[in-house]
Amino acid sequence: MPSAWLSLLFRLLAAALGGLVAGGLFGAVAGVSVACGVLLLMLVAHTASLARLQRWLRTPEQRDIPDAWGTWGNVFVELHRLLRRERKARARIESDLEVFSQAAEASPDGLVFLDAADHIVWCNRVAEQHLGLRGERDAGLLVTNLIRLPGFAEFVASASEGESLMYRPPDSKGRVVSIEAIRFGKDRKLLISFDVTQIERAETVRRDFVANVSHELRTPLTVISGFIEHMLENPVPDAGDSKRQLAIMDEQARRMLNLVDDLLTLSRLEDEAQAPREEEFDVRDLIYDVSAEGRRLSAGRHSITCEVVPVFLKGSREELRSAFSNLVSNAVRYTPDGGRILLHWGMRDGKGVFSVEDSGIGIPEEHMPRLTERFYRVDRGRSRESGGTGLGLSIVKHILLRHQAGLEIASIPGAGSTFSAVFPAWRVTLPQG
Numbered sequence: 001m002p003s004a005w006l007s008l009l010f011r012l013l014a015a016a017l018g019g020l021v022a023g024g025l026f027g028a029v030a031g032v033s034v035a036c037g038v039l040l041l042m043l044v045a046h047t048a049s050l051a052r053l054q055r056w057l058r059t060p061e062q063r064d065i066p067d068a069w070g071t072w073g074n075v076f077v078e079l080h081r082l083l084r085r086e087r088k089a090r091a092r093i094e095s096d097l098e099v100f101s102q103a104a105e106a107s108p109d110g111l112v113f114l115d116a117a118d119h120i121v122w123c124n125r126v127a128e129q130h131l132g133l134r135g136e137r138d139a140g141l142l143v144t145n146l147i148r149l150p151g152f153a154e155f156v157a158s159a160s161e162g163e164s165l166m167y168r169p170p171d172s173k174g175r176v177v178s179i180e181a182i183r184f185g186k187d188r189k190l191l192i193s194f195d196v197t198q199i200e201r202a203e204t205v206r207r208d209f210v211a212n213v214s215h216e217l218r219t220p221l222t223v224i225s226g227f228i229e230h231m232l233e234n235p236v237p238d239a240g241d242s243k244r245q246l247a248i249m250d251e252q253a254r255r256m257l258n259l260v261d262d263l264l265t266l267s268r269l270e271d272e273a274q275a276p277r278e279e280e281f282d283v284r285d286l287i288y289d290v291s292a293e294g295r296r297l298s299a300g301r302h303s304i305t306c307e308v309v310p311v312f313l314k315g316s317r318e319e320l321r322s323a324f325s326n327l328v329s330n331a332v333r334y335t336p337d338g339g340r341i342l343l344h345w346g347m348r349d350g351k352g353v354f355s356v357e358d359s360g361i362g363i364p365e366e367h368m369p370r371l372t373e374r375f376y377r378v379d380r381g382r383s384r385e386s387g388g389t390g391l392g393l394s395i396v397k398h399i400l401l402r403h404q405a406g407l408e409i410a411s412i413p414g415a416g417s418t419f420s421a422v423f424p425a426w427r428v429t430l431p432q433g
């Protein structure tokens with residue numbers, strides 16, 4: 001039997017016993033009076049406790065649970081326990097909510113929570129940046145009124161899986177954001193935004209690259225196919241003519257071969273998974289080799305000299321040979337006959353510096369920042385005439401990047417240029433002894 005009933009039974013028995021004793025001693029009237037008095041006292045005590053409970057229930061947060069004895073005391077203790085459990089549960093929910101909103105805030109993607117009618121409930125800071133929203137200001141507003149984009153209202157309404165919309169927020173300096181809409185819970189929606197500016201840019205670069213390569217290959221192919229057509233129409237050509245035509249075809253075919261070779265080199269270099277095969281070697285030997293190559297290309301039209309110090313370099317000899325030889329070949333090709341070219345290898349502030357200085361045509365200032373872009377040329381005609389592919393400096397830049405080295409370019413139009421590869425100190429060593 002629950003203790004409340006036991007206690008009531010006990011008190012009723014006490015009242016009856018009191019009444020019986022008083023009745024036995026002082027007569028029936030006294031007995032009934034004592035029993036009624038005890039019952040009255042019980043009623044008053046209960047009513048007082050009930051009043052205290054009522055008072056406390058009005059503002060349970062502000063007051064301590066009232067004290068009482070007997071059954072009411074037990075009730076108050078149980079209430080106290082219940083309240084403590086409820087406070088703990090609420091604190092846990094609040095802390096879970098806090099962790100959840102911190103996690104949503106830390107997300108690298110933008111998150112916008114919508115209610116069943118597509119009003120904004122909450123959004124994180126990334127969504128504010130991506131979509132031009134303001135969490136506090138825009139909460140409760142219809143998202144389709146805030147993001148102005150053709151088809152956006154239908155997109156949010158259908159919230160189809162796998163569908164996304166590209167958004168270029170106004171005044172965001174070319175930022176491109178991809179938005180996805182996901183349904184969750186009961187008619188709730190979540191908008192997720194990703195910054196895809198870099199991906200879009202890479203896609204543009206890829207498209208330009210394909211267009212450039214096609215264009216570069218198209219010219220020599222047109223020349224060759226024109227001559228072949230001509231030869232087919234004139235099966236017995238003049239011997240002199242045909243020699244001249246074959247020479248042109250040979251030159252165009254070489255041009256394509258050079259281009260394909262450079263493209264393959266670039267694609268190998270861009271494969272970051274393949275680190276350069278490193279060794280420590282005497283740079284002087286490499287410089288003598290590339291200067292000899294330069295002299296062959298120049299065929300006596302330039303004076304090519306070397307100034308070197310006995311400092312070793314740690315890196316891929318094969319890749320650096322390709323980079324240095326590109327710089328020397330450019331110096332020869334962009335320096336008029338009779339000019340000077342100096343290859344220099346030395347130390348500057350502990351760093352290793354290889355430079356190629358020429359007295360050539362030079363480069364106007366405005367072209368400097370773009371020289372290492374693929375297919376960028378100051379003078380397209382001159383580059384082509386001298387057998388250039390427009391990829392040389394791009395290859396040089398990649399090779400130097402793989403060696404944590406920088407490319408410095410200094411030039412005065414009409415007076416000459418100096419291209420310097422600057423290697424970090426940890427890559428250079430003075431030979432022992």
Ligand code: ADP
Nearest residue numbers: 330331334377378379383388389390391392393
């Ligand atoms: P290219 O095959 O056209 O030489 P590069 O990538 O090697 O391609 O060079 C890009 C452009 O930089 C060249 O077309 C040329 O205009 C300019 N350039 C490179 N080296 C020199 C130099 N030593 N002197 C003058 N211009 C240069």
